[in-house]
Amino acid sequence: MYALTPLSDAVLDRPLTGYRVDGTLRNRSAEGALLLVFLRHFG
Amino acid sequence: MIRDLRRARSSDPSHDWCDVLYVGSADVEATQRFFTDFAPESHCIADPSGELYESFGLGKGNAWQLFGPAVFAHALGAMWKGNGIGVPSGDVLRMSGFFRLEHGSMTWAWRGKHVGDHPSLDTVRAHACRTPNAKTNSTS
Numbered sequence: 563m564y565a566l567t568p569l570s571d572a573v574l575d576r577p578l579t580g581y582r583v584d585g586t587l588r589n590r591s592a593e594g595a596l597l598l599v600f601l602r603h604f605g
Numbered sequence: 606m607i608r609d610l611r612r613a614r615s616s617d618p619s620h621d622w623c624d625v626l627y628v629g630s631a632d633v634e635a636t637q638r639f640f641t642d643f644a645p646e647s648h649c650i651a652d653p654s655g656e657l658y659e660s661f662g663l664g665k666g667n668a669w670q671l672f673g674p675a676v677f678a679h680a681l682g683a684m685w686k687g688n689g690i691g692v693p694s695g696d697v698l699r700m701s702g703f704f705r706l707e708h709g710s711m712t713w714a715w716r717g718k719h720v721g722d723h724p725s726l727d728t729v730r731a732h733a734c735r736t737p738n739a740k741t742n743s744t745s
Contacts, residue, residue, distance in 0.1 A: 600701050603630060
């Protein structure tokens with residue numbers, strides 16, 4: 563089953579200095595590489 | 606791309622695949638429906654406001670990026686592959702992108718030149734490995 567992560571749990575530091583990320587993304591990527599895929603739309 | 610990535614992962618389990626996290630521009634309900642039907646094992650973020658997209662430099666496409674000849678060429682190719690055209694959910698103007706994050710930093714970035722643009726599966730596969738520091742920064 564997939565996990566739908568609320569955006570509030572994946573909020574980034576602002577500004578995005580040097581593309582450093584915070585919150586969920588940083589925690590997950592700290593465990594290893596993470597590929598983030600931004601989709602255009604479904605359908 | 607979701608279908609291609611799923612196929613690649615299932616057909617090549619020896620590859621040291623890293624976690625993949627999808628971000629969609631549809632609302633939570635539509636995102637939930639889509640992933641339940643098509644990729645139930647996937648992890649995803651619903652970002653209907655586009656906040657995360659904007660944070661990664663993925664804005665809305667301009668006229669050329671949305672309606673240029675390359676977009677139509679891509680659409681024909683997608684239909685040839687068997688991808689149908691349905692009613693889209695989400696922001697159809699939003700550009701797509703791929704980013705590799707590692708230890709809190711971005712080690713690879715790919716942003717589409719137009720709405721039909723996407724990296725080759727081989728390129729994505731090369732960056733979707735767990736091996737630390739395997740890739741250098743790049744954009745296109």
